[in-house]
Amino acid sequence: MIYLDSASSTYISNEVLKEMKPFLEDTHLWANPSSKHKCAELPKKAILNARTRIADLINSDSEEVIFTSGATESINLAIKGIITDYSDSHIITTQTEHKAVLESCKYLESVGVEVTYLGVDENGLISLNELKNSIQKNTVLISVQFANNEIGTIQDIESIGRVCKDSNIPFMCDATQAIGKLEVDVEELNIDLLCLSSHKINGPKGVGSLYKRTKIKINPLLHGGGQEGGLRAGTLNTAGIVGFGKACEIAKNNLEMNHQKLSKIQAEFETFIESNKKGEVIAKSVSRLPHISNIILNEEAETFMIRNKDKICVSTGSACNSSIETHSHVLEALHLKEKIKNCVRFSFENKSHLVSKLDLFI
Numbered sequence: 001m002i003y004l005d006s007a008s009s010t011y012i013s014n015e016v017l018k019e020m021k022p023f024l025e026d027t028h029l030w031a032n033p034s035s036k037h038k039c040a041e042l043p044k045k046a047i048l049n050a051r052t053r054i055a056d057l058i059n060s061d062s063e064e065v066i067f068t069s070g071a072t073e074s075i076n077l078a079i080k081g082i083i084t085d086y087s088d089s090h091i092i093t094t095q096t097e098h099k100a101v102l103e104s105c106k107y108l109e110s111v112g113v114e115v116t117y118l119g120v121d122e123n124g125l126i127s128l129n130e131l132k133n134s135i136q137k138n139t140v141l142i143s144v145q146f147a148n149n150e151i152g153t154i155q156d157i158e159s160i161g162r163v164c165k166d167s168n169i170p171f172m173c174d175a176t177q178a179i180g181k182l183e184v185d186v187e188e189l190n191i192d193l194l195c196l197s198s199h200k201i202n203g204p205k206g207v208g209s210l211y212k213r214t215k216i217k218i219n220p221l222l223h224g225g226g227q228e229g230g231l232r233a234g235t236l237n238t239a240g241i242v243g244f245g246k247a248c249e250i251a252k253n254n255l256e257m258n259h260q261k262l263s264k265i266q267a268e269f270e271t272f273i274e275s276n277k278k279g280e281v282i283a284k285s286v287s288r289l290p291h292i293s294n295i296i297l298n299e300e301a302e303t304f305m306i307r308n309k310d311k312i313c314v315s316t317g318s319a320c321n322s323s324i325e326t327h328s329h330v331l332e333a334l335h336l337k338e339k340i341k342n343c344v345r346f347s348f349e350n351k352s353h354l355v356s357k358l359d360l361f362i
């Protein structure tokens, strides 16, 4: 099997697993990190270390990192948590966000919040003018993803951050796919709320974080113990957090090399597709993530998937809604019309050695 679905999830790296293992196996490390006794000291220290590693990756203070169960929870916490007045609040987002953003916004609409969904051009980019023109007196949040999980398009985050700063509106950015592939600096980019997930960067599943700038106030979704500054109740997932921290440290140290390797793989892959007239690369002319290529094949995606079901793991649309028989909302927003049914997302690991094998299945 050739695994070309790393945008859905990645394997846990050996170094990450090695750091996690003691926190799953050793009796002296099992204590609740929030406890006051001696046995909690090492788990508490390990959590602090992980918090620092995540903060280092995004250039924040460690106290601004809130651990969650993944990007979906971080997104829900940021979007729902920032609303204080349901009858007089407005959110601006885009039509191509992950479902975690869109469904959170849809829920908020059902309880009275107004939401503007910005459209995108044929490459998946929003218009800055449209963003500026959508701002209202009661806009409480602008939420734009760093880079798209289906087509890889990178938004102009620096300019969007400037618009948010100039308008004094909090900026939330879902950087789930960007992290480990691109530099993400919350200070330089004026990001106030940033959502991350561990399992996209060779860390364990079920853990992620929300960066929240200190001055931004949000309400918790989960009430209970006072963990994470009262913003996320529940006993901390020590091993998961330790693994996530290590994955962030590796991502930071290898950022440039990872980008170079992935870009090379992507370029080889896309050259193969184009020179052999196998299909068309979506958003080819704009800045994209180096690990995602969405291709409009010359055959239907379903036919491709059936023919290659024992050979290759890829995605059509997004894995999160693969059980639902609808077209991808991202591809629909690009107005691809009937071409949508031919789209397949190939997403690479920096270890993918695939070009020599491509003839076997494409």
Ligand code: PLP
Pocket: 007, 008, 069, 070, 071, 072, 073, 098, 100, 145, 147, 148, 149, 174, 176, 177, 196, 197, 198, 199, 208, 320
């Ligand atoms: N945001 C983006 C852009 C994603 O690609 C994903 C996962 O596919 C998520 C959010 C949700 O992440 P998690 O699986 O950690 O909840």
